[in-house]
Structure formats: C-alpha cells, structure tokens
Amino acid sequence: MKKITKISVIELGLAAGVSWSITIFVLGLLALLFSTEATLLTNIILLKGVINLIYPGWGESFAETLLMTVWALVHGFFAGFLIASFYNIFSKNISLPDLTFLSALYKKRDFEKPTEGRGNLLEWNVEDERFWESTGKKIATRNLWISIPSLLCGFAIWLMWGIISVQMLNLGFSFSNAELFTLTSIAGLSGATLRIPSTFFIRIAGGRNTIFFTTALLMIPAIGAGIALQNKETPLWIFQVLALLSGFGGGNFASSMSNISFFFPKRVQGTSLGLNAGLGNFGVTTMQILIPLMMTIGIFGGTSMVLENSSGTLIGKIPAGTETYIHNAGYVWLFLLIPLAFAGWFGMNNIVKETVTPNPGNPIQAFLKISGLLAIGLATSAIGLYLLI
Template structure:
C-alpha cells in the first residue's frame, strides 16, 4: 500500500505539474519540489529512536517513530511534489535548448532512468553498512539537497551574467546597503580583465597568475589519476586478504573506474565554463575523498559484499572525470604561443599519478603507516602483513591539502563562460567523432593498459614479482606525453599520429609473441614500448584538434570573421578536446574487460591483444585516409609549415 501511494501520486499529478509550471514558472515549481521533498525525506529518514534525558526532576524518557498511516501519507505527499518536479524539468528544456529538444530530453530521461539502476544498489549498500532501514531516505535527502544547491547556484550565475555589474553592487542583505562598499567587497578571485594575447598584460601580470593556476592544477590532477587507477593495484591483492573473487570479477573491478570516469568526463568537460575553474577544481578534488576513504574501510572486512566494491570502483571514476575539466580550465589561462606546453605539462604530469600510485601503494601497504587509526594489518601465509587499507587512506591528507590550495590559490576567469547549448555545436562536427576514435586508440590504450597491466602481469607470469616494475609503464607514457609535444608542433600531429599507430601495431605483436613464448622480458619490453607510443599519440592527437578546427570552422561558418571566428575556433577546439578525452577514456574500461573475457573464453589474453591490434590498424588507415595522404585535411598544412605549426599542441 505504501509503494502504491507513492507511485500513484508520483504519476497522477504530473499533468498538474505542467499546469503549475505554465502558471507560476518552472523555476518556482522546482524550488517547491526540492524544498518540500527535503522536508518529507527528513521526516522519512528519521529512524525510530528512544531518548533518555537527565532532567532536573529525574530521567525523562520518550521515543519517536512514524506509524503506518503517517508513513503512507508522507510518501503520498512526497510523490505529489516529485510529480510536479518531473513536469517542471521538462518545461525547462524547450526554453534553454529550443533547437535540441529531442536530444536533450532523451539525455535527461536516460540519466533519470539510470537512477532506477544505481539507487537500489546504493540503498542496499547503505542498509548493509548502517543496518538502518530509513537510510535510503537519508541518501535521497542528501541528493535532493545537492540538486537544490546546484540549481540555486546556476540561477545565481545566470542572473549575474544577465545583470552584471549592477547585481555585483548590491549587498547580500538589504539592511547592509548603508555600509556596503562594492570596491572593498569585490571577489578578488574572479579575473574580470584577462587578456593573455596582450604581450604587455601577459608579461606584467598574466604569466604569474596563469602559472600559479597551472602548478596548483597539476597536483590536483595527479591525485585524481592516482585515485582513479588505485583499483589496478588493490584488486591484485584482494585474494591475499580473504576475498574469494573470480578473475572475471577482479577484471570488472579494474575496469569499472574507467567506465564511470569516461562517462562523467562527458559532463565534467562542460562544467568549467558554467561554474568557474576555481570552484569546480575545489569540488572535484574534494570528491576524491569518497573513494579514498571508502576503500580504506571496505578492504578491512572480508565479509564486505562484492557490490560494495563495485560502487567504490564506480566512485573512483570521479578521479578520471577531473581530467576533462582540468584541461578545459587551464586552456583558458594561456596564450596560443604557450598553451600547448601548458596543457602538455598539465596532462603529462597529471598522468604521472598512475605511476606514482603504482610505485607508492606497494610500499605503504606493507607497513602500518597510520598506526591504530588506520586499522590492523592482515597476516599473510608467507609470514608477512598487509595493510591494504593504506592504498586508500594514503591519499586523504594530500587530497585535503590540494583542495584547500585550489580554493585559496586558483582563479575564475569572468570571460570564460559559455552555456552547454553554445558548446553543444561540437556534436554535429564530423571531425569530433573521428578524433574520438583516434583518441580511444592513444589515451584509451594508455589508461586501459595502466589499469590492466598489474593484474595481467600477475596472471600471465605468476612466478615473477611484476608489481614492483609495473609503475614504469605509466611513467614512460606520462613522460613521453609531457616531453614530445614539440614533435607534433614541428612535424605535424597527423604525421606523428600515423607513425604512433604503426609503432603500437609492432609493439602489440611483440607482446603477443612474448606471451606465447613465456618470455617476461619480451612481454615487459613490448608493453613499455606501447606506453611510450601512447604518450606520444596523446600529445599529437590533441595537437591535431585546433589545427583541424582552424580549417573547418571557416568552411562551416563563413559568416564569422576576425575575433568572432577566433573565439568560435577556440570554443570548439576546447569542447572537442574535453569530449574526446571522455570518449577516449572508455578504452580504460574495454581493455581490462577484454582481458577478462578473453581469459574466461580461451584461457589466455592473446585473443584480446589481437583485437587491439586490429583496432590500431583501423586507426592507422583512418589517419592516413582523412588527414595525412595527399589531399587529406592536414597534408598541405603539415608539409607547408613543418617548422612552424599554426597552432601549438593542445
């Protein structure tokens, strides 16, 4: 009956919600929905509780609980306001996205539908962790609170953009008007005047500010990559401390962070122009505490169910998503002449987080780094002790420090604002999708091999202590990305990408033959070569994007000239960089998953490697046909300006 009361009201009054949205405005209805939903969810989340108070006349005891009929009535009221909200959400779509109503409506419906898959899992996990039946309503209370805060901040940002300086001069409270001095209370972290292409401005002020933001962004991104890929080390050790998971289950755990990280990148790539780089970097870095702390507690109990690990693996994807927003943010700070080097440093040194993690985690899990606070270690059969919880806890102090540093030291750029609707033009660009394919081949391979290399090495060569060497692969890949951007600038990203895929084909063949021969040195050398070529390819593919759009935008939008054309090229290039980084990251899911499936079906990972080789052949042919052959999109540019690329590597 309780479920029926909620379902009935949540569906029956949706039409009425549309009427109210037309009459009072969808925004007002959304505020009603979130406000009353938080009230009812708080009531529902409060568990039956016994209170004992020491009063002046003795003990006062009482209890609180909700009976069946109040519970049903509260559920009915909650469903009523949620039905109003569902109608109000779709009322917004034709207003903000008049030319993409179907696509945006489908996307909103898909994301909402995912709640029906994710939330029941989360409800079960909370019930197991807390033992409190009403914990599901507490989770919904938190989610609604986040949604209300996000909506309000978005509305305030839109109002600020519409009213500008007039709104900034008003105090937050009307009674403060007599003592309010805008010049003294202006937000110092927002850069209202930012002209990096102005040589004088850049030399006097801009370079120092941009470099400060870059060097605060790099450690935040390094930590993000470390948390993103920490499962690649943890899953290899889980069987040693009593978790009886199958190899297929372990590869799923290694692959899921890449799946969630890639999906979240799609959204993170659009966040900086909407919310600002400083705020978003702070929030996204702080969010890494969830998987870091969660891992630390989950691995201490061998009875922790598998789906808890699945949820933590998905949360690790928050780290992977940070790359898209970090790259988009740093790109706004630097002039074209220095943007390539800045983005290469941000991406390359950020990618070092994978190698740092694979080097550091094997050390910290062998000692009680945090003493009694970190929990007890697990005795191993060989007489040693393992503190696997340190693989999560070790990042907590660094995440806190980086979060505080980002909030105190970074800046927002007032001009770096664009709505999702403005940025969505990239979805109609053919070159966007072609570059996604190539970036799957380069970055997807880098992150996928990073996630699967430790476990694959342990399974393929169980007699070799490969975990002490595996950090070298991501290290080579990160350094080759940071150090070879100039090669693409000098010779052209298309040509470099072509030879990168040729090198990757040869490297995969070396790995396959070494596995068949049982040679660990050949296997390891082949993978090191693969990591090197992926790093070079990561830099060269990003170098291609602004060059391609510099040629495509004038063809597709001939009405734009001068500054408008340059602004459009920069916006589309930035959007495509962020979106390709999201799609490319799916390789981090498919590669470990392909290993697991190949081993399950054939007993060997060689089948998966043949599949990867075939994909690299497709990428090589695509690069040649579209970009580097005579008559290709980049052929004349790269041959005619071999020593002075028109756009630096991004």
C-alpha cells in the same frame, strides 16, 4: 522582500533530481544493510513499503536500487522542471524571498555580476604581451602548479582498483577473479563517461570552483576504500559503488585541461597543456609505486591482514605471511587531497569572461551545477554497467 523574477527550469530540475535520487539511493543502501535483520520498525523508518509502491524492487538488491535511483533522478528533474515552469507562468502573483539557499537554486535575470577578488578574474587578456608579463604569467603559473597534482591524484584514485583488486586476491578476500576485476572495468567506464559532462564545468562553474570541488569529491572513494578494505566480509557491491565513484578522477582530466587552456597565450599553450596532461598522467605510476609500499606500514592504524600470496613493490617482493595494511591504499591519498583542496580554493581563479565563464554564480550554485551533471554521468554509467554486468 525582493521578488525572484524568473526561475531556471534546468537548474531547479537538476537540483530536485539530484536531491531526490540521492535520498532514494541512501535509503536503498540502508535497506540493503538491514535486510538480514529486517524488522517492522526498520521498514517503517525507511518507508520501504511506500517507496516500493513507486519504485518496485527498491531495497531488494543493489542492481534494482541503482536502477530505481536513475528513475528517481528523472522523476525529480521533471518535478523541478514543472514547478519552475509553473512559477514562471504565474510569477506576477507569486513572491519568493531572495534567500541564500534559494539563490543557489534559482537563476535570476538581475543576477549580481561577480566582483574582482574572491578568486574571480574580470580582466584577462593573455594575448597582450604587456599584460602577460606584468600580471598574467604569475597567475597562470600558480593555477597550473595547483592543477597538476590535483589531476595526478585524480588519475591515481581512478585507476587504483587495478592494484587493489590484485592485493585483495593476495589477501584472500572471498571474491572470484571475475568479480574483483569488475572493479577495474566499473571505474574505467565511469571515468570515461564522466569526461563528457566534465567538459562543460569550466564554462558553467568556473575553474577555481571546478578544481576545488572535483578534487574534494575524490576524498569520498579514498575514504570509502580505506573503510571497506579493513573487513574481508565487506560485500562486493560496496566496492563496486566505490569504483563507480572513483570515476570522478577520470572525469577531472577533461575539466582540468579545459581550465588550463584559458590561462596561457596560444604560443605557450602546448607547453602548459603538455605539463598538465603529462605530469597529471604520472598519477598512474605514482599509484603503482605508492600503494604497495604504503601497504607495508601501519601509518593509519587499523588491523593488519596477512598475505596469503607473495606481492611485489618497486624495490622487491613482499613474501607471503607478511602483515599488510591494505586500507592504506585509500587513506594515503588524503595526505595530498586535503592540502590540494585548500590550495585550489585559495590559490586558483575563475576567469569571468564571456568567452570563458560568463556567470559562474556563487560557489553553492557552481557546486550544484557540477553535481547535477555528475549525477547524470553516474546514472548513465550505472545503466551501462547494469546492462553489461
């Protein structure tokens, strides 16, 4: 049995906080969904009475559940922090097996140095003209052309609620204008806030790990929107949660730009960053063209809805009375996100250098680090939205 010499208090704190807060949030959503037909059995299964002792108001409304989720993140973090601190103090008398899932949470002093391959680049000096022409240029270009469409999808999903909310009005969803347009503000604040932690992703997790994971996360709001938009009776708070999660796309801009800057020599960084940002921002235009067009085609099946007010596309108006598949607004992005996630995993690289990513860890560790910072960003956004809305 190999002994773990030291536990990172921050990593274990984040892991515990994220795990506990997700548990509280998911159980809270279930409690809300079953609130209209609450039974003693349901309350027992969800431990509603017990959880309410710790988090008053949990499961009573979405706002209260969201606020209690933030508290759960704080409580879980401090619990993990204390456990790690206790172990580090008394580690001479405690042994833990060096298992894969433990390694995902614990950072050891004797951490295995990443090896060449599996997406890791140990030697990277693009300022050396010979290295750049022989090796670096090909690798950098490949990473750039995977990064651009990934960022494009990020912008599209982040800002898609501006189009979706208008179409929901045209289809007669039972929400007021003010309620529907909170979706765009929620997504905007979430994306702007997530750009702050996203700045650090490349440093702590590596470019390949970051782009793959953050691109894959975009499938959550895309699939969620596709499901929720099929029913006019879907509660507003579900759309608000999906808008909050759409902020992943806004945060991706910071990590994507940071990543690409390390792949190119300074003399061509302007061109590479300009292509990444410029073509990535084209996701807004792509979304504005693609969503109205895809709404007219039943490519994903599902029940159509009838337009109560005329709508428009790039090529003309869609008259009232036309059958529309608004759920395509979410599902359509899966055509891009699934292959892009594979491309990011198999085609991109982590630059493992002291000046870029000194120790990304294994993929599970990297994903946990990213998840922890994203959870903090989402919690911060949720608090701001709770106060504003």
